[in-house]
Amino acid sequence: MAFEGLSERLQKTFSKLRGKGKITESDVREMMREVRLALLEADVNFDVTKNFIKTVRERAVGSEVLDSLTPAQQVIKIVDEELTKIMGSQAVLLNKAAKIPTVIMMVGLQGAGKTTSAGKLVRYLKEQSQARPLLIAADVYRPAAIEQLQTIGQQLAVPVYEEGTAADPVEIVKNGLQQAQDAKNDYVLIDTAGRLEIDEQLMDELSRIKEVAQPTEILLVVDSMTGQAATHVAEGFNKQLDITGVVLTKLDGDTRGGAALSIRAVTGKPIKFIGSGEKLDALEVFHPDRMANRILGMGDMMTLIEKAEKDYDEKQAAELTRKMQENTFDFNDFVDQLEQVQKMGPMDEIMKMIPGMANNPALQNANMDPQDLEHLKAIVYSMTPQERQNPDLLNPSRRKRLASGSGRPLPEVNRMIKQFKQMQTMMQKMTKGNFNAMEQMMGNGFQGKLGKMAMGSMVRHNKKRKKKRLKKVKRFKS
Template identity: 70%
Template sequence: MAFEGLTERLQNAISKLRKKGKITESDVKEVMREIRLALLEADVNFKVVKDFVKTVRTRAVGSEVLESLTPAQQIVSIVNEELIKVMGDEATPLNKSPKIPTIIMMVGLQGAGKTTTAGKLALKLKNEENARPLMIAADVYRPAAVDQLKVVGESIDVPVFEMGTDVDPVEIVRRGLALGREKKNDYIIIDTAGRLQIDEKLMDELKNIKELAQPNEILLTIDAMTGQNAVEVAQGFNDQLDVTGVVLTKLDGDTRGGAALSVRTVTGKPIKFIGEGEKSTDLDVFYPDRMASRILGMGDMLTLIEKAQRDFDQQKAEEMAEKMRANTFDFNDFIDQLEQVQKMGPLEDIMKMIPGMANNPALKNVNVDSKDIERTKAVVYSMTPAERENPDLLNPSRRRRIAAGSGRPIQEVNRMIKQFKQMQDMMQKMSKGNFAGMEGLLGNGMTGKLAKMSMNRMMRKNKKRKLDKLRRRRKK
């Protein structure tokens, strides 16, 4: 996942302050030097790094910080606030037309994931707004680009307008727009051509499409794995087309992630969406505050909650909550939970969204293979119905039979049963509102406090959003 290296470097730099009761300007200077190196290694633009470090250092050496009882915690808070500012303060919504259709023009270099992102965005609008989007296949140059968009459209049940590859792209867009208006589609998403690099011919074509379509949004798709080059690409497209927003793709890859910390500052254009997976649902709104929390290892509970709401079966979740309260959670429920969690993505990524878990040493090299989950299922399926419903029946002889039946070592079976019982106990406590000792679980001292800070901020923002939504409804 993106930012792993940056997160580790920042955590190491800040951890040196935790051991000190008092912090001097010299300590701050040393930490800022390490933060500077961490950002540069993450491929953040040099000018952005320079300004960021200068601002944080100025705030960190203030008397109210150096003389406070928790100087290290306050410095982390300052770094967090400045990271949020660099990435844009808050999420930026789509520019929507006051009357349908809203026209979205997708632009970017070849290979950035533009066509896939067009499909993801169409599905997101369809699912979240009950919209009726139409996609236009205007990339007539890349081999199979039209066919790719048609396949994407079929997989998400969104219509695609295409005229093959022998027609001028501007004419394709003209007719596609006419069809979208006739069919009263809420959104029209234009998938334009890309190149391996910016050239005059490409830009002239995109300018002609822009002039014809008058799009409400020009979304630049950037591959986060291109690092520093992503900023140059963003500048080039913005100078020619005046883009309205950026979509960062492949943030789940082995990338240093510096583009996310540079694009907004260098171009002045907001990052509106991020792609963190290959599934058609793997497109999320970009929240600077959540990303900053993840970079600093403080988790991202809001995104985790949203993923759970999107991917979990609501009725099953309610049934599970009731079983937790009644302390009747068994191995059958455990299997159901495993399958639901699998829908949310890699378990190691999910755990890092929990405050305090991202920098937990025990999870540092966690890599949960999907085969491990299948092996766990095999162990459970080797139990009798009675054993699944009542784990207390699992005596040594039964465990040996289960190990033989599942083809797993007896030690693995014992470990899994022990972990299940621990999870049962924790669920029972949490279902009764007993969070005693959770701060210690999330990390003693500063890490636990940061986790609580993150959770409190999340709850305040969630409450504010609900109040704002209620006020808007009343006005209507």
């Protein structure tokens, strides 16, 4: 994901401080030099970098930091707070019109991902508020733009208003808005045309559409892979149209991420959403504090929890917990859980959201290729129902049969069965409160201790909730 290089470099810089009981102004200056280089290499705007370094340095050399018991942690805390601040401090949600429809105008250069982002936003609105949106195809220049939007509309069961490529985009928007009024659509998303670069003709057309549509939101879609150029694009569109927010796309690509750290500071307009994939569910509300935590390797448990809540239902979770406690977790459950985790996104990205796991060397091989999942399924589906429920039945001759039936090498079958048994044992230990299992799984170092602490915290939290429920029951009975 974006920021990988920046994150790695910053964490290396801070690791030099962690072993020191005290730090000096000289240490702070050296660290700030490294941070400055890291930000510039990540394509962060020069002026933004300069102001950031100045602010952090001034705060970091204060007596409350240098004289504290944990100066290294204090400095990291300051960097975290200032990173959050330049990205906007807090999430900014979509504005909503006083009366329907709320009109959202998607603008940006060609290739930035406007059409796909419009589809992602429609899906988000339907999930969040049971919205009844309408898409308007106002890009009459790009080949197949209308067809792409219609395909997205069909996938999401959302109507698309279009008049072909010969009509005037301003008239298309005008007529589309009338249809939305008649059909009582509560949201209208306008997919406008782009160019390879900002030009007068494009801006004139967008200004006329803005005048007709009177949009509640003008969202600029920016390709984060364009680096500092993204900041210049944002400045240009903001000057002409007075945008209300930014959607940053392709944050899953090989990008240095500087745009996210620069756009808010340069334009004063918030990043509202980030796109991290081509699928229509790959859209997240942008949380500056969470992004700062990710960059500094502190994880992002809130986003991880939200992803889990979105992809798991409570009945499944309760059933899984019961099976783990009773040690009846079998190969059928194993495949189900792999598929559920895959829905949440790439494994390496999920693991990095766990505090302390960002620098774990094991993450380099954590991502599972979709084809690998199919191979695992093939092995499981070659088992008899009895074998799936009881792995101890899988003697050498049965394993040879599985290898033949699934078309996979015998060592791969053996490895998968061994890993399953290890996971089954680990799960049972963890559900019984044996947190050493977590430490063994993550290693005996910092990550293992952190995992152990996290599990302990969860159990303590559940005990507190249980006590509160019992108190309520007693009060009710009395």
